[in-house]
Amino acid sequence: MEGLLYLRAMVKQQDQVTRAARRAVLIDGLPVATLGPVALALGSDPDQSAVQKAWWIAATAVFALAVAWVLLRAFRRADEYLRKVQLESMAIAFAAVLVALQVATVLDAAGVIQLHQLTQLILIGGVAIWLVIADLRTRLHR
Amino acid sequence: MKNRLRELRAARRWSQADLADRCQVSRQAINAIETERYDPSLPLAFTIADVFDLTIEEIFLPNRADTTNDPA
Numbered sequence: 588m589e590g591l592l593y594l595r596a597m598v599k600q601q602d603q604v605t606r607a608a609r610r611a612v613l614i615d616g617l618p619v620a621t622l623g624p625v626a627l628a629l630g631s632d633p634d635q636s637a638v639q640k641a642w643w644i645a646a647t648a649v650f651a652l653a654v655a656w657v658l659l660r661a662f663r664r665a666d667e668y669l670r671k672v673q674l675e676s677m678a679i680a681f682a683a684v685l686v687a688l689q690v691a692t693v694l695d696a697a698g699v700i701q702l703h704q705l706t707q708l709i710l711i712g713g714v715a716i717w718l719v720i721a722d723l724r725t726r727l728h729r
Numbered sequence: 730m731k732n733r734l735r736e737l738r739a740a741r742r743w744s745q746a747d748l749a750d751r752c753q754v755s756r757q758a759i760n761a762i763e764t765e766r767y768d769p770s771l772p773l774a775f776t777i778a779d780v781f782d783l784t785i786e787e788i789f790l791p792n793r794a795d796t797t798n799d800p801a
Contacts, residue, residue, distance in 0.1 A: 604755040667769070668761050668762075669755055
């Protein structure tokens, strides 16, 4: 019961900017969350026909554009502090993607893995790291 | 940089969300400024000063001990 009261108090305490930002992220995030797995599934078959490849490339391109659109809207909507948090989170995620790609490239050269199967997963992982860090940083410092 | 934001806000019985709405920023930004984890930009500092009807110097106090570029 006390937990419920606390949650109600926290929701009531949310300012207009935060409420609008969370609502917009949910609306923007839905197409990205849908397109990511779709693009991943379309590219998972190693013996693809030309038509399947075209669909895969199209889905990946739309996914990349959707991510860029969400990023742009998030930056334009955020205030200066949230923008700083977003940029720092992106920097960490970018470093993680760079390291993961480098490791994957070395493993690919050694014949342990196939790079083309992992590239998309690494990029999606990078976006996930960015979103999780940004969200945790704003939630933990209430 | 030290500031009197919490004290001034409490005197007016405003919540962080109230102040955030008045300054058109997020509550997290107000919280970060109050806890001295973030120094606001000059435009935001002016907005905060306007909201409290004070000058910037009356709200934000420089941390002179932290000044490392001081040649003296």
